Amino acid sequence: MKRKWMFTFILLIVGFMVAVQYNTVQQPAERDTRDxxxxxxxxxxxxxxxxxxxxxxxxxxxxxxxxxxxxxxxxxxxxxxxxxxxxxxAGMTDQTGPGIVIDVVPSEESIALGTPLHEVSPELLTRFVNDVNRFKNIDMEIDGKRLTALSAIRDINGETTVNGLPVALPPFQIKILSADLGISEKLYNFLQSSSLLDDFYLDDFVLEIHEPDAEVTVTGRLDQFENRFLKELPKGG
The missing domain is CATH 1.20.5 (Single alpha-helices involved in coiled-coils or other helix-helix interfaces)
Known part of the structure; x- marks a missing residue:
């Protein structure tokens, strides 16, 4: 009788271990569902x-x-x-090269209906910049304000700003330089078919995208970077 209970107990332990192992195989802790x-x-x-x-x-x-x-x-x-x-x-100097120019203008419907003119929201401008930045090695200027890695698009006191400077009410221009004319053409085609056109239109704006040009100029950033760490050694030191 004692052996029978011992054998039953051992079978229970083995069955429990098999069940745990099966459950682990069937339900992994983290499953990669990517195709x-x-x-x-x-x-x-x-x-x-x-x-x-x-x-x-x-x-x-x-x-x-x-x-x-x-x-x-x-x-x-x-x-x-x-x-x-x-x-x-760092975007501190003027640059000239192949690129495209985009005019941001009020939509004809908003003008016809007498819709009050308003600013392009920081969220819409940020989405535009993020989409364009899919293309590497580009330089961008929004309403004469150069975008760099340190640039910020924010709402300050109800005004849309780039680098802390207010963006004008439309119409204004966005300029984008590329490494070569071929990339400018790809960017042009990308923007022509982008949902950004609909997003701007829903906000009563139209993006008028000009064809790529071999010579487009963007201005350098006006404010200078602050040097807080580098120190000049004394002469002869």
Whole structure:
């Protein structure tokens, strides 16, 4: 009798362990429900990021090589070129190149109905910028205000602002520079078929997108960056 109870107890333990293992296999703690295309898109993003990082590393290697090969006045020239390049990347200088110009104007219906003119909301402008930033290596200007990595689009005291400066009531222009005319054409086609046109129209605005031009100029950012950490060493130190 004692052996029978012992055997029954062992079977209960084995059955419990089998049930737990089966439940674990059938219901994993975290299941990846992404399809093949989602995984491929994620892989493509990672490869693109990897390529961009390699490009930055090459640029830094070239700059370092210039410093190592320079002496005296040549070293100063190499440093000046680096500073100029950094100013350009930071959006502190005027830039001219291939791009497109977009006029933001009130819709004809709003004018005909006498709808009071109002500003483009920060949310709508932010969505426009985010959609356009799918294209890499672009420079953008909104109503004469240069967008950089430090730019902010906000509502300040009821006014839509870029870099803390108020954006004018429409009509105003948005300018976008690209690395080459081919990218400008792709951006032009993207915007022509984008839902952004409907979003602006629902807010009583129309985006008049001009065809790509070989020479479009965007102005540099007006305010200067504040240097809080770098200090100039005394001469001879």
């Amino acid at each position: 093949l295309w989602a995984i491929r898109n994620e892989l493509a993003k990672e490869r693109k990021l990897h390529s961009e990082l390699l490009t930055e590393v090459r640029e830094l290697d070239i700059t370092l090589s210039k410093y190592n090969a320079s002496e005296g006045e040549s070293a100063g020239k190499a440093l000046a070129e680096t500073v100029q390049s950094l100013h350009e990347k």
